[in-house]
Amino acid sequence: MNSDSVVEGALQGAASDMSYLSLFLEADIVVKLVMLGLLAASIWSWAIIIDKVLLYARTKKQMERFENVFWSGQSLDELYKSLGSRANDGMAALFVAAMREWKRSLETPKPAIASLQQRIDRVMDLTISREAERLEKRLLFLATIGSAAPFVGLFGTVWGIMNAFTSIAASKNTSLAVVAPGIAEALFATALGLIAAIPAVIAYNKLQSDAGKLSARMEGFADEFSAILSRRIDERV
Amino acid sequence: MRSSLIASTVLHGTLLVAGLIALPDVERMSAEPVESLPVELLSIEELTIIQQGSKRAKQLAEASVAPTTKPKPVEDPKGETEVKSEAPVAEKPAPRQTQSAAEPAPQSEPEPSVDPQAPKQAEAEPQEVAEPAPEAEKPKLADKLVKVMPISKPRVRPRPEPEKKTKRDFDPNKIAALLNKTTPAGGGVAQDDKPAALGTANGRTNVKLSVSELDALRSQVARCWNPPTGAQGAETLKVRLQFNLSREGEVTGAPQVLNSVSHRAFPAAAQSAVRAVYRCGPYQLPVAKYDAWQTVIINFDPQQMLGY
Structure with missing residues (x-):
C-alpha cells in the first residue's frame, strides 16, 4: 500500500466534504471490501427476514383455514380427496401423509392393521420434521450475521485505523486533519456491521420463536389426528 | 425467495439514496476561538x-509601574x-x-x-x-x-x-x-x-537578586575557596562574611567576618574565605540590581559549598 497515496487521500478527505459516499470512496480497499460484504450481508438477511415473515404468515393462515375445514364435520375421505391432488404444506401435508398411509394399508386385499398406528405416527413425525425444516431454513444465516457482522465491521475499523496511523507515520504530522478522515471511514465500517447485525439478531429471535410455535401447533394437530385414527383402527379390529 | 431478495435490495437501495439525499452533510463543529494571551519575552536588559x-515616554493616565507618594493638594x-x-x-x-x-x-x-x-x-x-x-x-x-x-x-x-x-x-x-x-x-x-x-x-525599587543570580555569585566565590579541609570537624567551619562591592563587581573595603566558631582551624577558614572573596572578583552581576548586591553577606558552609 502506497503511503503517499494514503496521506494524499487523508489530506483530500480533510479538504473535501465528508459525505457518506465520499467516506466510502476514500476508504482503503480492504475497508471497502468489508463494507461491501456487510452491505451484501444486510441485503441477504433482510431478504430472509421478508421471506420468512411472509412464509410464516401464509403458513399460519393455511393452518387456521385447514383446522376450520377439518373440524367442520366433513368426512375425512372427502377432505382427503379434495386435498390429495395438489401439493400441500403445513397441516394439510400432515393430514395427507397420514391419510395416504391409512388408505394404503386398508385398501389392499389383505389389510395390515396390526402396526398401522405406529406407521401413521412415524409418517406424521417425518412430515412434521420436514415442515419444520422448511420453516426454519436459512434462519441460521440470520444468527450468523447477527454474531459475526460486528466483528467484521470491527475488522474494517481496525484496518482503517491502522492505515490512519500509517499516514501519521508517513506524513510525520500528528494533526487531527491527517488522522480524522481515516478514523471516520474506519468507524463507518463498524457502523455498517452494526446496521447489518442488529436487525438480524432481532429477527432471528422473533422468527425462531414463531417457527417453534408453528411446529408445536403442527405437533398438537398430529397428536389429535393420531388419536382419531387410532379410534378408527380399534373400531375395525 | 427471489421476490423477497429483490424487495430487500430495493429497500436497501432506497435507504441509501434517501440517506444520501436527506441526511445533512456532516455539520462543521464550531470551534470557539481561544483568546490568546500575548506573552513577551524580555531579557534582563x-x-x-x-x-x-x-x-520622552508618553504620559498615561496612570503611572505605569508604581503609584506616586506625593501629598495630594487640598481641593x-x-x-x-x-x-x-x-x-x-x-x-x-x-x-x-x-x-x-x-x-x-x-x-x-x-x-x-x-x-x-x-x-x-x-x-x-x-x-x-x-x-x-x-x-x-x-x-x-x-x-x-x-x-x-x-x-x-x-x-x-x-x-x-x-x-x-x-x-x-x-x-x-x-x-x-x-x-x-x-x-x-x-x-x-x-x-x-x-x-x-x-x-x-x-529605577531600582523592589530589586532583589533572583535565586539564580545569588547562586551564580555563590558559585563564583565557592570556586576560589580552599577551606582547611584536613582539619578535624572541618564541616563545622561555617564562615559568615560580609563585604561591599563596587558597581564594577570589585570588592571594596575589607570583608568582615560576622560569626565565629570555636574551632582551632576557624581563623584559617575565615582567612581563606576572605582570600577567596578577593581572588574571585570582579564578580559579574546585573548592574541594574546594584542596590541589591552592593553589600553582600555570604555563608561559607563547607557542607553546601564543597559538597562534603
Whole structure:
C-alpha cells in the first residue's frame, strides 16, 4: 500500500466534504471490501427476514383455514380427496401423509392393521420434521450475521485505523486533519456491521420463536389426528 | 425467495439514496476561538530599560509601574478628577485665558444658541462670567460651577462645552493640580522601537537578586575557596562574611567576618574565605540590581559549598 497515496487521500478527505459516499470512496480497499460484504450481508438477511415473515404468515393462515375445514364435520375421505391432488404444506401435508398411509394399508386385499398406528405416527413425525425444516431454513444465516457482522465491521475499523496511523507515520504530522478522515471511514465500517447485525439478531429471535410455535401447533394437530385414527383402527379390529 | 431478495435490495437501495439525499452533510463543529494571551519575552536588559524609564515616554493616565507618594493638594476631588483628564490640553492655553476672562461678552453670548437644551446652565453661567469676580473668589465659583454642572449636564454633552469649562475652571493657583503627578524618573536609555515606560522612582525599587543570580555569585566565590579541609570537624567551619562591592563587581573595603566558631582551624577558614572573596572578583552581576548586591553577606558552609 502506497503511503503517499494514503496521506494524499487523508489530506483530500480533510479538504473535501465528508459525505457518506465520499467516506466510502476514500476508504482503503480492504475497508471497502468489508463494507461491501456487510452491505451484501444486510441485503441477504433482510431478504430472509421478508421471506420468512411472509412464509410464516401464509403458513399460519393455511393452518387456521385447514383446522376450520377439518373440524367442520366433513368426512375425512372427502377432505382427503379434495386435498390429495395438489401439493400441500403445513397441516394439510400432515393430514395427507397420514391419510395416504391409512388408505394404503386398508385398501389392499389383505389389510395390515396390526402396526398401522405406529406407521401413521412415524409418517406424521417425518412430515412434521420436514415442515419444520422448511420453516426454519436459512434462519441460521440470520444468527450468523447477527454474531459475526460486528466483528467484521470491527475488522474494517481496525484496518482503517491502522492505515490512519500509517499516514501519521508517513506524513510525520500528528494533526487531527491527517488522522480524522481515516478514523471516520474506519468507524463507518463498524457502523455498517452494526446496521447489518442488529436487525438480524432481532429477527432471528422473533422468527425462531414463531417457527417453534408453528411446529408445536403442527405437533398438537398430529397428536389429535393420531388419536382419531387410532379410534378408527380399534373400531375395525 | 427471489421476490423477497429483490424487495430487500430495493429497500436497501432506497435507504441509501434517501440517506444520501436527506441526511445533512456532516455539520462543521464550531470551534470557539481561544483568546490568546500575548506573552513577551524580555531579557534582563530590556526589563532594566523599562524600569529606568525615559523622559520622552508618553504620559498615561496612570503611572505605569508604581503609584506616586506625593501629598495630594487640598481641593475638591471632583474638580480635580474632571480637569485632570484634560490636563495636557489645558496646560497650554491657560495663561492666555486668564487675561481674556475679564471680557465676558464674546464667550457667554454665543452659548444659548449653541446649547439650547440646557437653559438652566445657560442661566447660571452668564451670571457668573458677567461679574468679573476677584481672584480670591474664583475657587469658590469654580466649586459652585462644578456643583451646578452635573444637574444640567448629564444627558446632553455638546462639544463646545468642555472647552468652555476648562477656560472657566482654570485657576493659576491650581496649576499643580492640573499637572500629572507622576514624574518620569531617571534618564533611561533611549529605545526607539518600543514605547518607553515612565519607570519607577529611581529605577531600582523592589530589586532583589533572583535565586539564580545569588547562586551564580555563590558559585563564583565557592570556586576560589580552599577551606582547611584536613582539619578535624572541618564541616563545622561555617564562615559568615560580609563585604561591599563596587558597581564594577570589585570588592571594596575589607570583608568582615560576622560569626565565629570555636574551632582551632576557624581563623584559617575565615582567612581563606576572605582570600577567596578577593581572588574571585570582579564578580559579574546585573548592574541594574546594584542596590541589591552592593553589600553582600555570604555563608561559607563547607557542607553546601564543597559538597562534603
